[in-house]
Amino acid sequence: MTHHPKERWNSLNRRGFVLRSAGTVAALSGAGPLLAACGNSTNVPGTTGASGELAGPGGLPLARPDRRVTLPRWEDPIESGLKPETGGTFTVFNYPAYFYKKLLTEFGAKYDVEVQVTPFDNINSGLQRLASGAVNPDVMEITPDTLDIGVAGKLIKPLNLDYIPNLKKNVWPQLVDPFYDGESRYTVPYTVYATGIAWRTDHIKEDIAGMEQPWDIFWESQAYSGKVALLSENRETIGMALLRKGITDINTEDPKLVDQAVSDLKELYGICNIKVDDLQYQTVPEGSSWLHQAWSGDMIAGYIYYLPKGTPASALAFWKAPKDKRPIQNDCFAVCSTTKKPVLSHLFLNYLLDNGVAYENFVDFNGYQPPLNEIDPATLVQKGVVPKNLENCVLTDDDLGPDSLQYGTLTSQGQRLWEDGYSDFLAGGGS
Amino acid sequence: MYRRSLWPALALPGVLWLLLLFIVPFYAVLAVALGTVDPVLFQPVPIWNPLDWNVGWLSEVLSRLGPGGIWFDVGIRTIVYVVIALALCLLIGYPVAYYTARHAGRWKAVILILIILPLWISYMMRMLAWVNLLQDNGWVNQVLMFTHVLSQPRDWLGGSASTVILALVYGYIPYLILPLFAALDRIDRSHLEAARDLGASPWSAFRTVTLPLSKTGILGGAVLITLPMFGDYYTPNIVSSSPKTSLIGNQIDLYFHGGPQPTIGAALTIVLAAFLLILMLYYMRSIHRAQREAGTVGAL
Numbered sequence: 001m002t003h004h005p006k007e008r009w010n011s012l013n014r015r016g017f018v019l020r021s022a023g024t025v026a027a028l029s030g031a032g033p034l035l036a037a038c039g040n041s042t043n044v045p046g047t048t049g050a051s052g053e054l055a056g057p058g059g060l061p062l063a064r065p066d067r068r069v070t071l072p073r074w075e076d077p078i079e080s081g082l083k084p085e086t087g088g089t090f091t092v093f094n095y096p097a098y099f100y101k102k103l104l105t106e107f108g109a110k111y112d113v114e115v116q117v118t119p120f121d122n123i124n125s126g127l128q129r130l131a132s133g134a135v136n137p138d139v140m141e142i143t144p145d146t147l148d149i150g151v152a153g154k155l156i157k158p159l160n161l162d163y164i165p166n167l168k169k170n171v172w173p174q175l176v177d178p179f180y181d182g183e184s185r186y187t188v189p190y191t192v193y194a195t196g197i198a199w200r201t202d203h204i205k206e207d208i209a210g211m212e213q214p215w216d217i218f219w220e221s222q223a224y225s226g227k228v229a230l231l232s233e234n235r236e237t238i239g240m241a242l243l244r245k246g247i248t249d250i251n252t253e254d255p256k257l258v259d260q261a262v263s264d265l266k267e268l269y270g271i272c273n274i275k276v277d278d279l280q281y282q283t284v285p286e287g288s289s290w291l292h293q294a295w296s297g298d299m300i301a302g303y304i305y306y307l308p309k310g311t312p313a314s315a316l317a318f319w320k321a322p323k324d325k326r327p328i329q330n331d332c333f334a335v336c337s338t339t340k341k342p343v344l345s346h347l348f349l350n351y352l353l354d355n356g357v358a359y360e361n362f363v364d365f366n367g368y369q370p371p372l373n374e375i376d377p378a379t380l381v382q383k384g385v386v387p388k389n390l391e392n393c394v395l396t397d398d399d400l401g402p403d404s405l406q407y408g409t410l411t412s413q414g415q416r417l418w419e420d421g422y423s424d425f426l427a428g429g430g431s
Numbered sequence: 432m433y434r435r436s437l438w439p440a441l442a443l444p445g446v447l448w449l450l451l452l453f454i455v456p457f458y459a460v461l462a463v464a465l466g467t468v469d470p471v472l473f474q475p476v477p478i479w480n481p482l483d484w485n486v487g488w489l490s491e492v493l494s495r496l497g498p499g500g501i502w503f504d505v506g507i508r509t510i511v512y513v514v515i516a517l518a519l520c521l522l523i524g525y526p527v528a529y530y531t532a533r534h535a536g537r538w539k540a541v542i543l544i545l546i547i548l549p550l551w552i553s554y555m556m557r558m559l560a561w562v563n564l565l566q567d568n569g570w571v572n573q574v575l576m577f578t579h580v581l582s583q584p585r586d587w588l589g590g591s592a593s594t595v596i597l598a599l600v601y602g603y604i605p606y607l608i609l610p611l612f613a614a615l616d617r618i619d620r621s622h623l624e625a626a627r628d629l630g631a632s633p634w635s636a637f638r639t640v641t642l643p644l645s646k647t648g649i650l651g652g653a654v655l656i657t658l659p660m661f662g663d664y665y666t667p668n669i670v671s672s673s674p675k676t677s678l679i680g681n682q683i684d685l686y687f688h689g690g691p692q693p694t695i696g697a698a699l700t701i702v703l704a705a706f707l708l709i710l711m712l713y714y715m716r717s718i719h720r721a722q723r724e725a726g727t728v729g730a731l
Contacts, residue, residue: 057471124473124689131472152471226589229672273590275672288566288588412470415691420501423685428674429504 054253056409058152063144063180063409064251066402070182071151077160078342085341086112090348093118093126093137093336099352100365107351111344123331130155130336138339139348141190143331144180145235148409151186156334158185163346166353172371172397175330180408187332188349191297191368192395195236195327196320198284198294198302203227209319215244217291219264221272227290228268229275229283234422235407237276239327240293241265243405250327250405253414262421269428276426281367282306285316296320296393300386301367313387320392324403328395330371369395457704464488464697473691488698496702502682509679512592513660516599517653523600524607524652529641531608532615543612546605554602558669561598562588565670590673598670599660607652614648615641647721654714658707679703 056062063069090108092099096119108115118135120126123146129135131153142150150156161167167188168176175189197208197217204224208214221228230237239250241261252258268274275289283289285302299318307313320326333352335345351357358370363385369375377394380386386394410418462477465484469476478484495502531542549557564570565587572584587594618641626636664680667673679699686696 057473122689126689128472128474128689131474149472155472226586226591232672269673269675273673273675275590276674277668277672412473412691415473419686419690419692423682424501426674426677426681426685427502427505428508428677429501 054411054414056148056152056411058148060148060152060409062148062251062411065179065400065404065406068179068182071147071185073158073185074151074154075158077158078346080160080162082343084111084344084347086344088341089114089116090341090344091116091118091135091137091139092348093120093130093135093140095119095122095141098141098366098368100361103351103357103361103365107348111347113341113344124149127153127155130338136338136340137336138341138345139333140336141331142187142334143329144178145407145409147180147187147332147334150334155337156186157337157339157342159188159335159349160346163343164188164350164353166350166355170353170355170358170372170374172373172400174397174400175371178330179402180406181332187334188353189330189371190333190352191362191366192328192330192371192399193295193297193368194320194395194399195231195240195293195295195329196318197291198280198299198316198318199291200284200287200289200315201317202315203287203290208317213244214319214321215240218268218274218293219244219271221291224290225272226275227288228272228292229277229280229289230265230268230293231280231295232276232278234418236293236327237265237425238262238418238421239407243321243325243327248325248405251408251410251414253410253417255417258417258421262425265425266430285311287311294318295368296395297366297368299390299393300369303387303390304363304367304385314389316387316390318390318393323399323401324405327405327407328399329406369393371395371397373397460697460700464694464701466694466697468692468694473689473693475693475697488692488694489701492695492698492702502679505677505679505682508676509661512596512599512678513657516596516603516660517657519596519600520604520607520656521649521653524604524611525649528608528611528615528648532612532618543609546608550605555665555669557602558598558666561601562669565594588670590671590676592676594670595667595676598666599663602666603656603660606655610651610655611645611648614645614651618644647718650714650717654711657710661703661707 054062060071061067061069090111090113092104092115094117096117099117101117104115104117107113118137120129123141123143126135126140127142127146127149130137130140140156142156161184167184171189172192175192177183178187178189181187197214199208199217204217206217206220208217211217218228218230230240235250238258238261241264242248242250242252242257244264245261247257247261249257265274277283280289280292280294281298281301284292284294284299285306286308296318299316303313303316307316333349335342335349339345352361353370353372355372355374358372359375362368362370362375375394376396377386377391380394381388381391459477462479463475465481465486465488466478467476467485468474492502494500496506497503527542527546531539531546535542552560566572567584567586569587571587572581575581576584622640622644623636626640627633631639661678662680662683663678664684667676667678667681683696683699683703686692686699
């Protein structure tokens with residue numbers, strides 16, 4: 001059962017209480033009895049879908065690598081064979097500096113539009129801005145775990161794949177028809193990345209890859225205090241603590257498991273004065289961070305852009321767990337409901353899946369790998385794009401599949417559980 | 432009649448400004464904090480009618496801030512950091528303001544410009560500049576090692592409380608010095624001369640004349656810097672990134688950053704504002720008392 005936003009399902013009506021108490025307003029110190037009388041009105045009922053299973057936003061089923069979901073189309077896609085719109089501006093809603101400006105300009109020149117990028121801090125806040133009408137982009141980046149919000153909120157449009165032939169032609173088979181968006185009804189993939197550990201070999205003496213449980217290195221990093229960091233992402237951080245204990249359900253909504261993971265993370269305060277940030281692509285190559293939870297693309301970008309002159313590539317290292325024990329994610333692009341250029345938006349999605357465009361965007365700009373068949377580790381090493389010691393940062397289609405681990409959409413309760421757990425960790429107290 | 436209506440009329444722009452740029456936005460935050468959340472889009476749904484307010488989020492925030500709650504430590508830490516940073520700002524800023532006001536002579540304008548100059552660059556850029564300077568091989572360590580203050584580089588950016596506090600001091604001290612300078616500059620020299628004529632030592636004259644007369648400047652400067660310090664999240668992020676040095680502003684930032692519970696962020700903002708209101712009331716009471724003691728006729 002889903003709730004309509006107007007139902008105020010999360011509220012307690014204050015009207016009766018206040019009228020009966022003759023409108024007494026308590027000072028903050030006296031608010032305790034008043035608030036206690038109201039009870040806890042933040043309780044969230046579990047959201048279930050039509051089949052009775054837990055569901056995400058809008059009652060949409062929760063997709064998992066072994067549980068493929070085909071999302072309902074809330075409107076018909078545009079017709080085939082239409083001419084692209086020209087003139088005016090074309091807006092890409094994206095992380096800042098995530099798409100090569102040169103390629104955007106070339107796209108704009110081809111279709112006589114001025115391409116502009118409207119940045120967001122993260123996809124969740126981007127979706128909220130889109131929903132509020134604060135922005136009116138044509139296309140936006142989105143991730144599988146936020147896709148339900150985009151679809152349930154009718155923020156993104158169903159696709160007509162006739163305009164996107166590069167999807168079937170160039171993209172990994174597993175992502176042509178992904179588990180989170182069966183038939184690619186709403187999205188095309190953009191980049192793919194696995195989560196692992198990045199470190200400086202000239203500072204970290206341990207053989208991390210040879211450890212029985214490499215994630216334990218964070219709990220044994222006393223010697224590197226102040227130089228150790230985790231990703232500033234609640235799913236990745238708590239997920240890492242789960243994986244360290246051998247728990248591979250990284251979409252768990254069990255409060256006991258999440259609480260234990262947070263408790264384990266808090267041990268790191270005293271062990272290594274753990275930091276949290278998303279600057280690993282810069283800080284590890286520059287040497288200000290020696291050990292960092294990282295995404296696979298970070299070390300490639302770091303090697304290409306941030307490694308100081310004179311520092312050998314061998315100073316960087318990356319480890320990722322075997323396929324069934326490590327998170328792998330991809331982000332996507334979608335056509336926004338606010339677009340005034342739906343045909344051109346489709347063509348843009350096709351453009352970013354062009355082999356040449358995607359390769360140039362990857363190698364010459366953002367360092368994050370597009371999931372294209374033409375890009376394989378051996379070729380990149382042979383071309384000198386990626387040094388041999390970072391070959392494991394390059395992923396292949398085999399890294400995906402029903403036995404892979406991916407962060408998926410959670411129920412509302414689950415999202416709150418993880419957010420509150422991360423808040424507890426970030427507060428730095430009570431370790 | 433003309434005189435009686437003139438002064439209130441001149442206050443009208445200020446009242447309108449207060450209404451539009453403070454009261455209305457604050458009420459909007461209150462309506463969000465006591466509202467609900469869209470279960471699909473996780474957008475805050477404000478409730479404008481006070482009779483329908485939902486206090487659950489507020490209750491949740493208060494329980495987290497209370498003893499044993501997950502935010503108790505970070506709340507105490509925030510207060511401690513702000514108090515220490517304020518004390519350091521006063522310790523460093525007061526002599527600077529005093530010298531500029533009383534002894535700088537023809538260099539007064541130059542010193543004031545030098546104090547204001549860093550403010551021409553955004554706060555973010557200034558903090559990023561400090562990140563560069565505080566690197567292991569940065570200028571700060573190089574100078575300190577050259578002068579034998581340190582025998583090896585200190586890890587300034589490794590998540591230490593002292594770096595965060597010093598960054599807060601650096602970021603906000605100009606806002607303390609300026610109102611303090613204005614208050615000290617206004618002090619009539621004849622008061623000091625009278626004190627000296629009556630046999631007071633320089634220290635006594637300072638303690639019994641200058642310091643009390645500069646109280647409004649101290650309080651004004653303190654308010655100007657502590658209010659934003661309490662909500663600061665950027666400084667600990669930039670120079671530390673360690674949870675052990677995070678402030679309450681970091682929690683507000685977390686919940687406002689597109690997660691499923693923006694109402695928690697709004698409720699925490701309201702609680703913080705209520706706490707700061709208590710400090711503001713003390714400030715207003717002190718100013719009123721100081722004005723009465725100085726013989727100024729006025730009423731709150």
